[in-house]
Amino acid sequence: MNSIKDRAVIVGIGATEFSTRSGRSELRLALEAIMAALADAGLPPEKVDGLVRYGLAQTNASEPWIAHNLGLPLVRHWSCVDFGGGVSCALVGQAAMAVATGLANHVVIYRTLNGRSGRRPGTSDTLGLYRGQDPSAENFLTPQGLTAPSQLFALIARRRMHEYGMTNEQLGKLAVTIRGYANRNPHAQMYSKPLTLADYLESPVIVSPLRKYDMCLQTDGAVAMVVTTPERARDLKHKPVYVKAVTQASIPECQGPLQSFAAYGDLLASPGTLAAQEVYRQAGLGPKDIDVAQLYDCFTPTLMMQLEHFGFCALGEAGGFVEDGHIGPQGSIPVNTAGGNLGEAYIHGVNHILEGVRQLRGTSTSQVAGAQTCLVTAGLPYPTSALILGGERG
Numbered sequence: 001m002n003s004i005k006d007r008a009v010i011v012g013i014g015a016t017e018f019s020t021r022s023g024r025s026e027l028r029l030a031l032e033a034i035m036a037a038l039a040d041a042g043l044p045p046e047k048v049d050g051l052v053r054y055g056l057a058q059t060n061a062s063e064p065w066i067a068h069n070l071g072l073p074l075v076r077h078w079s080c081v082d083f084g085g086g087v088s089c090a091l092v093g094q095a096a097m098a099v100a101t102g103l104a105n106h107v108v109i110y111r112t113l114n115g116r117s118g119r120r121p122g123t124s125d126t127l128g129l130y131r132g133q134d135p136s137a138e139n140f141l142t143p144q145g146l147t148a149p150s151q152l153f154a155l156i157a158r159r160r161m162h163e164y165g166m167t168n169e170q171l172g173k174l175a176v177t178i179r180g181y182a183n184r185n186p187h188a189q190m191y192s193k194p195l196t197l198a199d200y201l202e203s204p205v206i207v208s209p210l211r212k213y214d215m216c217l218q219t220d221g222a223v224a225m226v227v228t229t230p231e232r233a234r235d236l237k238h239k240p241v242y243v244k245a246v247t248q249a250s251i252p253e254c255q256g257p258l259q260s261f262a263a264y265g266d267l268l269a270s271p272g273t274l275a276a277q278e279v280y281r282q283a284g285l286g287p288k289d290i291d292v293a294q295l296y297d298c299f300t301p302t303l304m305m306q307l308e309h310f311g312f313c314a315l316g317e318a319g320g321f322v323e324d325g326h327i328g329p330q331g332s333i334p335v336n337t338a339g340g341n342l343g344e345a346y347i348h349g350v351n352h353i354l355e356g357v358r359q360l361r362g363t364s365t366s367q368v369a370g371a372q373t374c375l376v377t378a379g380l381p382y383p384t385s386a387l388i389l390g391g392e393r394g
């Protein structure tokens with residue numbers, strides 16, 4: 001059997017509070033989230049024999065330190081996925097492969113960062129993370145003053161406006177819709193902060209055409225999950241959430257982490273399209289089979305792109321799709337129901353997976369009635385990953 005479909009399940013989820021100043025180290029945050037996930041699963045720490053870490057821009061929380069502080073007797077499998085926002089779903093893939101093949105019995109996935117009080121992912125220093133790795137950044141971006149992600153995504157937004165007629169009002173409707181979900185989620189950073197379209201349109205332009213509310217949050221916090229086999233899940237607290245499909249995707253244009261911002265001949269030719277084809281193929285599902293989606297939203301144009309890549313609307317139609325209310329609570333595909341990167345927290349999209357689990361457990365603060373399938377995506381337009389979760393086997 002080559003497929004991992006239904007051979008791995010998520011049985012525990014945990015998170016710290018999401019804030020602008022945690023007052024703790026990233027190691028401490030990670031340990032808090034992991035212990036919360038283990039408690040949620042009803043699994044003692046000594047049962048953990050696998051660790052998978054999201055490593056970008058994170059300090060002092062490597063696998064040996066986690067194992068030492070948790071007192072794990074034996075770690076039989078560990079790995080670190082170390083890239084930008086495109087790898088969040090790949091963490092589940094690494095853990096699922098480990099438990100499905102017997103490399104480990106119970107794997108903990110975690111992401112921790114002080115993304116506001118420590119090193120901020122969205123600053124002009126961000127592209128320095130790739131220094132020495134990506135000639136495209138050093139030779140073509142930095143010399144032109146393109147040193148922050150917001151500047152690069154502003155180029156994508158402007159191109160979409162030129163080619164497809166996307167408007168600021170449509171971007172604003174997206175931001176307002178996602179904020180509405182965050183307003184229902186007591187754990188979201190934007191829980192008590194409503195946003196109207198007028199607020200959006202009056203907000204300052206940061207990098208034209210992107211405004212303040214087109215951009216994700218800067219967050220201190222950590223999230224964690226426990227992955228095991230369906231057989232072992234029988235002894236744990238919650239009904240398991242099944243991994244139906246998971247994929248990673250890149251294309252030749254992605255010669256480096258940032259090359260793809262300038263390389264695509266058309267905006268649908270990206271790793272997102274490839275990820276969509278593969279994750280649907282593995283799961284034996286299509287867009288119409290997805291009940292709820294958690295789409296990576298580092299910037300509003302990114303979410304617009306993914307609505308098209310993953311088949312919820314045609315190329316160039318995402319602006320109108322959002323404007324017509326399709327991603328809202330009563331829409332055809334509710335999106336980012338905990339508030340996403342724009343309203344809940346920016347934990348590089350790993351918190352999107354936790355919300356997918358909550359939806360399939362029936363415990364979301366914006367619960368989609370009868371939800372049995374959830375699509376989760378990672379960052380674009382660089383190398384990416386995607387995941388489909390299911391509430392039952394088969």
